[in-house]
Amino acid sequence: MARHIVIIGNGITGITAARFIRKLSDDRVTVVSSETDHFYARTALMYIYMGHMRYQETKPYEDHFWSRNRINLVRGYATQIDPGQKVVRIADGNDIAYDALLLATGSQSNKFGWPGQDLLGVQGLYGMQDLTLMERNTRNIAHAVVVGGGLIGIEMAEMLHARQIPVTFLVRENSYMDYLLPKEESALINREIAEHGIDLRLNTELKSIRGRKTAEAVETSQNERIECQFVGLTAGVHPNIDLAKASGIDTNRGIVVNEFFETSLPDIYAAGDCAEFNADGIGSRRIEQLWYTGRAHGKVVAKTLCGHRTPYQKGVFFNSAKFFTMEYQTYGDVPAQSEPHIRSRLFQSGRKLLRINSDRESGRVLGFNAMGVRLRQDQCEAWIRSGTSIKNVLASLGKARFDAEFYSNAVYRQAAAV
Amino acid sequence: MEHQASLQLTSSGADYSAHQKIGLAFIGVGLLALLITFLGEGALNPTVTLALSLAGLLTGSGILFARMLHQPAGVNNNGVWFSGATARGMAGWILGIVFTGFYILLYWTPSNLEQLIRGTDALSYAIRGSAADQWFLYGLFYTLAVLVMGIRMLIKYRDNRYQILRTISVMFFQLGLAFLIPNLMVLLNQPEFYFSYFWPLKYDYLWPSTFSSLTQGPGLGIFLLFWTAVMTVIATPVLTYFFGKRWYCSWVCGCGGLAETAGDPFRHLSDKSARAWKIERWMVHSVLVFVIVTTLMLWGNQWMGGGLLGGMSQEFSRWYGFFIGLIFAGVIGVGFYPVMGSRVWCRFGCPMAAVLGLLQKYFSRFRITTNGGQCISCGNCSTYCEMGIDVRWYAQRGQNIVRASCVGCGMCATVCPRGVLRLENGPLEARYNGPVLIHHDDMSVQLDETWKQSRPLMPPVQEDLPILTDDDL
CATH class of the missing domain: 3.30.390.30 (FAD/NAD-linked reductase, C-terminal dimerisation domain)
Known part of the structure; x- marks a missing residue:
């Protein structure tokens, strides 16, 4: 009797799991996403904005791939899980019954309670809805500020630059990404940023965002005021645990799992960006938020979901x-x-x-x-x-x-x- | 996304700099002078107006290209899908109609191009020793397009030595072997011969009519026959074995040369679907069969003194020349650049590409390798593959790309943001590797037999490409 495996989230983790479940078993597979109808490469969001690709080019599989491989796609927002009845509630009122459930809900952009962080024209960049919003928020603007010296921050600066929008880039550190990169590497990137005409402000933090309804300026820790109509908040991401929390699953910063991606409730698993390995887990980094780790999680958890309990082991980073x-x-x-x-x-x-x-x-x-x-x-x-x-x-x-x-x-x- | 290609001629939202305006003004003057030459009925001296036109177009292009030098080197495809000209907007369709119209006039009613042809007389006398005809005009325009857009390529990809060398190569072969030498041969009372084209692309080079005209004609005829035979029968398989079909398609060939230079802004328009790949395989191999049958029939008929099916072989060769040589290679092949991408002919029609492709697939050291598990599935490689190969499909599973149609332009490796792809000539062993995403071993487990029996294993996920099954189990 084929079981029904339900996956919440159609990012790289959820989709990798779905593909490997199909390779390994004849179980029914349903993937629920509130973001897009089909799997697309989140890593390519920037290229859509820059005009290198359109949404359809970012989809790694043709649309007919899913039905041909009997992977059922549902567009909807999962609001709650009823672990007793083994049902996922979807915002439109439909319930989906599961035998095993995988949460692959990804991340959300950090907001640190900055004054003005909810003004119009202020946003992070994580998903397709953010991109649509950014498209609207950056129409005919004269200046943009990007806050946060990580990967998404520099991507956002590059995106805006490609649309000929002048950018000021606020970076807390002494040198771009010096918390991950040795100083020579970091210096090369500082130079690269400057050569592209980005106004890079090192040792500078965001103090507040000013504006009545929409953003008009930011104030920095250097007590400077920078006029702008768009503020990109890219100070990292955190696991998206809303659904798990609402359903009584143990959470910390992420959804707590062991090395088999098992959560605190039976038959419910979590993997990818949203998962946090428990103390008994492996390695020093308990939350892994890379494309590559998401793919690896999906592949391993698929084996467990198909009945062959397999621990996750990190390879060479x-x-x-x-x-x-x-x-x-x-x-x-x-x-x-x-x-x-x-x-x-x-x-x-x-x-x-x-x-x-x-x-x-x-x-x-x-x-x-x-x-x-x-x-x-x-x-x-x-x-x-x-x-x-x-x-x-x-x-x-x-x-x-x-x-x-x-x-x-x-x-x-x-x-x-x- | 809201930002869609529309009626705009160039990227939206961008204000033109003074620099760009000057460049565009020169191009405008050039186009106007071209129009005057074309429609002027000789009221103005066509040599003067055509020269003025070319001067305007070249100067304007130069000014626009110089602007690219002010941007940092590196892949820059910004706005490619926003610009009407490069994203099948109105400007793109107009361009397509103009290109197609030019081919139609050229092939069927060259008298309409009379003034343009007369405008090239002076040059024709200088290098060919006779008045121009429409083929001289065509060769001149074609060569100029390769040279001017070649310079654009050299600037755009100035930090990539593979792209630079390859572009210089196609510019050299077009200017030297496909334009100057054939014309100079005429000046020297020799056959007009194209050293860089071979059967079956230049289909009539192995037809009896060419043999008889070369053996009976003046001077170098025998040498030219020898050249054709050696290049077709020996050099082609040997070079393809060592380097893949790229030695010809993206380094030497004139059709490839135009696609790689003038066609570069349109390369992303190729269809990447599995359906298009299927159509491609049927079409390109059908054309190959067509040209082989036609060639064999012509020779059979020759040997039998016209006894083979009467005039059938002549009919065949006439139809081949008309449908494949004219309509497919010219009108559709180049005219449809702004609609179907720059390699329509090379992908769906060219019998030389079909031969090279079969050699490349089954008897060559060439492959594109992927770098472990570094692929992020972004899709830049597939998008910018002019041959419509879904490169990402292989890259994201760590599989080598061994495809008959790959012309080895190297653009997938150039646009890859994570250094995942590399063109290589290597040993034949393990050239076709299976899907081998790195960390494959850590995460694969030996499934015990009882588990296998309790759970019937399903056939691998269908991923459209009938090459290898996923051996991940």
Whole structure:
């Protein structure tokens, strides 16, 4: 007898889970989303605003994919779960009965109680509705302010810049993203931001947003007033736990789960951005909010949902980003601040940077940062896993190159010369 | 989204700078002079008005391109889907109609182009030694389009050496081998010969009529026959084995050269659906069969002294020339750039591409590799694939891209924001890899037999591409 597995959220976690459930079982699968009819790549929101793509180009699967694979899509807003009757209540009045339920509700933009944060023209950027709102909020405006030096902040600055809207970018830190990136990497991005004509204000926080109905200006911690008609609030995101909370599921900052993504209630699971691993969970970071971790969660939880209880295990860390035209990839352990046991080697040539960390004692390679050059993930990961010595890594660094043919080899030459 | 392509000629919301206005003014003067030449009935000297027109167009383009240099280098496709010209807005349709109309006049009523042709006489005498005809005019316009829009490519992709070298290559082959040399050969009383085109794209190069005219004609005829045979039979498979079909389609070919330069602003308009891929496979291979059958019939008829089905082979070759050579390659192939993207002919019609594609798929070291699990499924690669390959479909599951139609332009790798794609020539082993998203091993589990038996395993998710099944179980 086929069970009914219901998934709340059609982001990368929910959809990955749905696809793998279909691969693994004949269970009925329903995905509920209040955001869009079909799965789209949230990472591509910025490109829609910039005119590189339209919504339809951001959909990784053609629309007929879902019915052909018997993945039932429901557009609706889940308001509550009745764990006793095993039913999800949808805002339009329909109930959906489940045998197993996966919450993959993602994140919400942070708001820190700034005066004026609810004025018109003030918004975060996380989902499709935010993009539609941003489209409306940035019509014919003369100046925009973006608050918060993270990935979404710099994306928003780039988006506005692409529409020729002058941007002031308020960043709390001394240097862009210096809490995650070593200072040379951070400095390269500061330069990149400036070269694109963004008014970057470091060491500056938002104090308040002024305006009667709509935003008219911001006041900064430097006691400056900046006239603007749009304020992007991009000071991070937090797990979206509204539904779990309303339904009596244990929550902390996120929906509390163990390494099997099991929540405090039977047959209810949570994965992706919205989940927080409990104390018995794995690793130091209890909430993982990357595209890649969302995909990994979805794949693992699908196995558990299909009856094969599988713990989530982190692999070698990796991530990537693009800051304006500057590409960035990181593999393994590359902390922002130097640590005594790490020896960090930096190779830099203009806008291209390669950092390789190794253990000071043993010489085993620990991590890589690449900016403006591309490294092969499986090679870097193999070196890190096997603890290859830095000497051998430098000698065979060419194996890790993933740059386009004829690409400059300046940083690799430096590395080979060591 | 509210921001849609509409009637606008260029991106909305953007005020034109003085710089842009000057550039556009020059282009306007150039177009006006072109119109005067076209319609002027010779009231004004067509050489002067055409020269004025080209001067206006070139200067205006130069001014607009110079502006791109002021922006930081790097991928910039801002507003591509907002501009009417590049997003099938009214400007795009007008462009398509103008291009298509030009081909129709060129092929069927060249007398309408008389004044334009006369305007190129001076140049024609200089490099060809005779008065111009419509083909000289066409070759000149074509070459100018490749050169001018090639310069735009060089500026747009100035931080990418692969794109730079490839663009210089197509500009060189178009100017040298597809324009200057054939015309100079005429000047030197040799056959008008195109060294960069081979059978079956240049279908008549292996037809008996070409053989007889080259062997009986003056000078280099035998060498030219030798060249054609060597390039078609030996060089094509060998080069494709080592480099993929890109050595020809995006480095040498004139059709590819125009698509990669003048066609670049329209590359995202190609249809990425699985249905379009199916149509493509049927059409391009049908054309290949058509040209092979036609060629064989012509030779059979030749050897049998006209005994094979009477005049049938002549009919076949006439129809092939008309439907494929004229309508498909020209009118639709170029005329539809602003509607269906820049590679309509290369994708759906070109028999050379079909041959190279079969070689590339089954007998080549070329592939596009993906970088572990770094794909974020954003879709830039698929969007900017002029051949309509859904690159993302492979990239997001960590699978190599081995597709017959890929011309190796490298644009997917160029626009990828996460460094996921790389064009490579590598060993044949493991060229077709399965879906191997990194961390595959950590997360895969050996399912025990009892579990397998208790739960019948379903066939893999249908993902439209009949290449490999997901072996994730």
